[in-house]
Amino acid sequence: MTALCALFIRDLRLAVRVGGGALIGVLFFLVVVTLMPFAIGPDLGLLARMGPAILWLGALLASLLALDRLLATDHEDGSLDLILTARVPLELAVAVKALAHWLTTGLPLVVSSPLLGLLLNLEAKASGAVALTLLAGTPALTFIGLIGAALTVALRRGGLLLAILVLPLTIPVLIFGVAASNAAIAGPVPFGAPFGILCALTLISLVIGPIAAAVALRQGLE
Amino acid sequence: MSLIDLANPSRFLALTARALPWLAAATVLAFAIGITEVYFAPDDYQQGATVKIMFIHVPAAWLGVFAWIVMSAAALGTLVWRHPLADVAAKAAAPIGAAFTLMCLVTGSLWGRPMWGTYWVWDARLTSVLVLFLMYLGVIALWRTMDDPAQAARAAAVLTLVGAINIPIIKFSVDWWNTLHQPASVLRLGGSTIHPAILVPLIVMAVAFTLLFVTLHVAAMRNEIMRRRVRTLMMLQAGARMGP
Amino acid sequence: MRLRGSDLTCVRGGREVFRGLAFTVEAGEALVVTGPNGAGKSSLLRMVAGLVRPQQGQLELEDGDPELSISEHVHYLGHQDALKPSLSVRENLGFWAALLGGGGEKSEVALAAVGLAGLAPLPAIYLSAGQRRRLAVARLMAVERPIWLLDEPTSTLDAAAQTILADLMRAHLAGRGLILVASHGPIGLDGVKELRLGQQQSKQRTQPP
Numbered sequence: 001m002t003a004l005c006a007l008f009i010r011d012l013r014l015a016v017r018v019g020g021g022a023l024i025g026v027l028f029f030l031v032v033v034t035l036m037p038f039a040i041g042p043d044l045g046l047l048a049r050m051g052p053a054i055l056w057l058g059a060l061l062a063s064l065l066a067l068d069r070l071l072a073t074d075h076e077d078g079s080l081d082l083i084l085t086a087r088v089p090l091e092l093a094v095a096v097k098a099l100a101h102w103l104t105t106g107l108p109l110v111v112s113s114p115l116l117g118l119l120l121n122l123e124a125k126a127s128g129a130v131a132l133t134l135l136a137g138t139p140a141l142t143f144i145g146l147i148g149a150a151l152t153v154a155l156r157r158g159g160l161l162l163a164i165l166v167l168p169l170t171i172p173v174l175i176f177g178v179a180a181s182n183a184a185i186a187g188p189v190p191f192g193a194p195f196g197i198l199c200a201l202t203l204i205s206l207v208i209g210p211i212a213a214a215v216a217l218r219q220g221l222e
Numbered sequence: 223m224s225l226i227d228l229a230n231p232s233r234f235l236a237l238t239a240r241a242l243p244w245l246a247a248a249t250v251l252a253f254a255i256g257i258t259e260v261y262f263a264p265d266d267y268q269q270g271a272t273v274k275i276m277f278i279h280v281p282a283a284w285l286g287v288f289a290w291i292v293m294s295a296a297a298l299g300t301l302v303w304r305h306p307l308a309d310v311a312a313k314a315a316a317p318i319g320a321a322f323t324l325m326c327l328v329t330g331s332l333w334g335r336p337m338w339g340t341y342w343v344w345d346a347r348l349t350s351v352l353v354l355f356l357m358y359l360g361v362i363a364l365w366r367t368m369d370d371p372a373q374a375a376r377a378a379a380v381l382t383l384v385g386a387i388n389i390p391i392i393k394f395s396v397d398w399w400n401t402l403h404q405p406a407s408v409l410r411l412g413g414s415t416i417h418p419a420i421l422v423p424l425i426v427m428a429v430a431f432t433l434l435f436v437t438l439h440v441a442a443m444r445n446e447i448m449r450r451r452v453r454t455l456m457m458l459q460a461g462a463r464m465g466p
Numbered sequence: 467m468r469l470r471g472s473d474l475t476c477v478r479g480g481r482e483v484f485r486g487l488a489f490t491v492e493a494g495e496a497l498v499v500t501g502p503n504g505a506g507k508s509s510l511l512r513m514v515a516g517l518v519r520p521q522q523g524q525l526e527l528e529d530g531d532p533e534l535s536i537s538e539h540v541h542y543l544g545h546q547d548a549l550k551p552s553l554s555v556r557e558n559l560g561f562w563a564a565l566l567g568g569g570g571e572k573s574e575v576a577l578a579a580v581g582l583a584g585l586a587p588l589p590a591i592y593l594s595a596g597q598r599r600r601l602a603v604a605r606l607m608a609v610e611r612p613i614w615l616l617d618e619p620t621s622t623l624d625a626a627a628q629t630i631l632a633d634l635m636r637a638h639l640a641g642r643g644l645i646l647v648a649s650h651g652p653i654g655l656d657g658v659k660e661l662r663l664g665q666q667q668s669k670q671r672t673q674p675p
Contacts, residue, residue, distance in 0.1 A: 006564030010553070017552040024367075027359050034352060038399060042344030078546025081517055086565050087538045118331070118341045119352075369551075369591060460585060460592040 003088045004096050011100035022104045025062045026112050032058040033116045044121040051120035052130050052181035056174060058116070059109045059134055060141060064166060066105045067145040068152065068159035070097065071217075075153045080217075090217060095210035098146045106138035129184030129191070133198060137177040140202040143209030144169045150213035154220055173201055231307060231447050238440050245437040252430035259423035275333040277423060281431035282326035283347075286354055289319025289435065293361070294386040297379035307443075309375035310450075312382065313365055314442035318435060320358035326351050346400035350393045357385050371450060467493040467529045467612055469514070469536075469644055474523035476509045483509050487523070489661050493612075496635065496645040496655055501663030507648035508545070510663070511615040514646060515542040530612070540613040541566075545621075547602040551591035555582055555601060558590050563608040576607035580630055595622045603631055606638070614638060614645045620653060628654060 015022060036054045037047060047054075071094070074080040083093050113134050117127030148166035152158030179194040260277045293315045299308025330348050331341045342348070361378055368374035474487040483506035491497045499507045512518040514525060516537025527536045549558050559573045577583045580600040585593070593601065599622045606614060614635070620628050632654030635645055639655075647653055 003565045003567060006561050010550070010557075010561045013557070014550055014552060024363050027356075027363060030359075031356055034356060037344050037349075038396075042349075042400065044340065044343065047344075076546075077550070078544050078548040079550075081512075081515070081542055081544055081546075082548050082562065083565065084517060085515055085537045085540055085542055087534060087567050088565075121340055121342065456588055456592050460588055460594065460597065 003086055004092060007083070007088075007093060008096050008100050011097055012104060015100065015104035022108045025066050025105045026108045028065050029058045029062040029109055029112060030116060032061055033119060036120075048121045048123075048126070051117060051122040051126060052133075052185065053178050054120060055113050055116060055122075055130050056134070056137075056178050056181070059113065059138060060167075060170060060174060062109055063106055063138055063141045064145060064163055066101070067142070067149050067166070068162050070101050070146065070149040071153045071213075072149070072158060080153070084217075090214040091210045094146060094150065094213045094217070095143075095206075098142050098209065098213075101146075102139050102142040106142050110134045110138060123185075126181070126185045130181045132184075133177045133180045133195065136195065136198050136202055137173050140173045140198075140205040141170055143202075143205040144173070146209045147212045147216065150216035150220070153217065173198065173205075176201060231310075234307060235444060235447060238444055242437070242440060242444075245433065245440065249430065249433040249437050252426065252433050256423060256426040256430045259426050263423045264419055272333060272336050273420075275329050276420075277427045279326055279329040279333060280424060281428045282322045282329060283351060284428055285431050285435050286319055286323035286326050286351065286358075288432070289315050289322060290354070290358075290382070290386065290389065292439070293319065293382045297382040297386075300375050300379040301383075306372075306375075306450075309371065309379075310443050310446045311439070312375065312378060313371075314439055314446050316358060316361045316365065316378075318438050318442060320355060320362060322431075322435070323351060323355040323358055327355060344400065346397045349400065350396050353392050353396065354389060357389065361385070371453075467527070467642065467644065469613060469646075470526045470528070471514070472524055472526075474510070474513065474525070475521040476506055476513060476518065477521045478509060478518070484663060485522075487663075491644045491646065491659075493529075493642040493644060494639050496639060496647060496658040497661055498653060498655075498658050499646060499648045499661045499663060500650070505663035507663055508617050511542070511617050511646055511648055512544075514613070515540050515615050517542070527613075536613075539611060540615050541606050541609070541611045543602055543606065543614070543616045543619055545617055547598045549590045549593075549598055549601060552589060554587050554589055555593070556586040558601060559604055559608055562605050566605070566609040566611070573604075573608045576604040577601075579607055579634070580604045580627070596624055596627065599623050600627050600630075603627070603634070606634060612643050614643065616645065616647045616649075618648060618650070620649065620651065 033054055036050075036058075040046065040050065071080065074083065074097075084090065086093065110131055113131045114127040117130060122130065145162070145166050147169070148162045149158075151165060152162045155161060176194045176198040179189070180191060180198055183189045183194055184191045256277070260274055263274065263277075265271050265273060293312050296308045296312035296315065299305050300312060327348065330351070334343055334345075334348075335341050361381055364378050364381060365374050368377060469491045470489070472488045475485045476483040476487075483504075487506075487510070489497060499510055501507055509518055513520055514536065516535065525536055527539065530536070530539055548562070553561070555577065556573070559577060563573045574583070574586075577586055580603055582597065582600055582604065585597070590598065590601065599619075603619070603623075616635075619631055623631065635647075635653070635655055638645060647658075
């Protein structure tokens with residue numbers, strides 16, 4: 001337990017100290033959301049209708065951006081070798097790393113989403129709904145991304161491949177995240193149904209992500 | 223005092239240590255006069271008292287642009303003369319410029335709420351300022367990600383100069399994009415002619431904001447020089463004979 | 467405690483590195499693995515550490531903790547120092563001590579032993595290559611583990627640090643520990659067993675005894 005705590009605290013420390021990695025994710029989110037109106041026009045009504053989708057896509061891309069660093073830095077400097085010799089299950093070790101990663105990259109996206117909602121003319125209720133669905137859904141993005149990070153860990157240019165591997169896997173999360181947000185804003189589907197499925201997807205990925213990532217890492221050992 | 227004297231970091235520290243209290247005092251004085259003037263300035267017949275947000279909004283916008291000009295000048299100093307003080311000036315200006323730009327955005331948004339009924343409209347001016355803000359954040363992120371200050375300075379200098387060329391182009395494009403979608407119904411901030419009763423406090427506030435920028439910039443440059451000295455000391459410590 | 471490998475075959479990147487390799491290390495013994503580049507010294511150590519899967523053959527640990535795998539018994543000191551530049555010297559060592567299962571209390575002693583006590587609060591980015599290596603060596607002391615796997619441990623270490631490392635190894639052997647060292651040069655220990663890797667030697671070992 002102390003071992004996992006130490007890993008958790010170290011990853012948080014690294015995230016806070018190294019060049020404000022979390023803030024770069026938020027910045028990317030902001031840039032993506034800012035670009036949207038240039039492409040679809042400044043019509044506030046249209047932006048408000050598309051708002052949840054834009055925010056979800058932005059958050060999805062932003063959380064993907066930092067994923068390739070999740071395991072790759074530890075692989076490059078030899079830390080991963082030592083983590084493998086620690087007396088903790090690899091599944092738990094990578095789960096702890098993913099949790100720290102979500103806290104430092106996913107949570108800032110959730111927190112900043114209402115502010116970006118203002119840019120898209122979302123009402124308070126709609127912004128709240130999007131933030132809530134992001135809170136429930138972004139852990140799934142991180143833990144699904146964990147699998148991709150483990151698969152591409154040894155590749156020098158893994159980042160792009162990672163995106164290709166992970167994006168299709170995140171489609172269900174995107175579908176139910178946006179559906180739940182829209183249900184909360186306009187109906188006619190009740191909010192609870194898609195939101196419940198979104199939560200279930202997150203819970204499943206919390207289990208499958210670390211297990212698959214640990215298998216991938218062990219297989220990668222040649 | 224010549225420019226050469228100032229260019230030595232130690233001289234810079236010594237001189238600014240004496241100048242900084244005066245600068246701060248001048249800033250406070252200018253703000254005192256400016257805020258009094260603003261208080262007695264007439265309300266707009268349409269907008270009421272909300273028009274007074276302008277006295278913060280417009281100077282903040284001006285300084286958001288001015289800080290980039292300062293950074294561009296410093297960037298030239300970095301690239302042409304390779305002078306460390308130019309690096310320091312550029313690095314110190316970025317967060318201050320970003321803060322003023324953010325202030326412009328927030329006040330614009332608060333002003334827009336009663337005018338447009340919403341906090342944000344993709345108005346050409348506000349949007350341009352938002353893009354400027356993003357550019358600032360990009361420069362700051364670049365500074366923060368690189369460990370070696372001299373290397374970071376050159377990279378940031380290139381980005382700053384590219385930005386200096388591109389920002390007018392972005393501004394033009396955004397204007398074009400905006401008029402394409404929203405014909406002429408946009409609120410024109412300030413209008414074509416400004417009444418002297420408004421113009422005078424506006425100028426005083428602009429002077430006060432500029433003084434504030436200079437004060438903050440000098441203080442931030444001092445901090446940055448100190449930070450670099452701490453860094454050098456740490457490197458010396460690691461290189462020196464190791465402890466028992 | 468005894469570590470025994472038998473009939474080990476290693477294939478990396480489609481190339482057979484060694485075949486039919488056998489070795490035994492007893493408690494209190496050091497085994498120096500030598501051989502030309504590409505003979506598989508690093509691969510053998512990584513195999514014992516559980517970082518490379520043997521294509522064939524077995525690794526056995528007698529009298530170890532039955533609850534733990536072999537890789538959970540080892541200290542692996544590889545080519546990389548596994549340090550984070552933005553963490554301080556103390557934080558780096560403290561983290562590995564906590565993760566690998568030692569208390570924090572021996573970390574300070576270990577830092578002093580490798581001559582880094584004065585630099586404890588300094589971020590690791592300011593360390594030289596040799597200092598980074600010393601910090602990695604401090605890990606061996608901060609956490610007690612019976613099997614040490616040292617891959618070229620003396621590279622980048624100066625003479626003083628090599629002496630420190632040799633003393634550490636002697637103390638470890640005296641405490642009934644096991645050491646496997648991959649090295650090109652002398653490691654400052656007397657009376658160690660040598661395992662020569664290379665094509666001819668490994669072919670000889672494939673023949674039944």
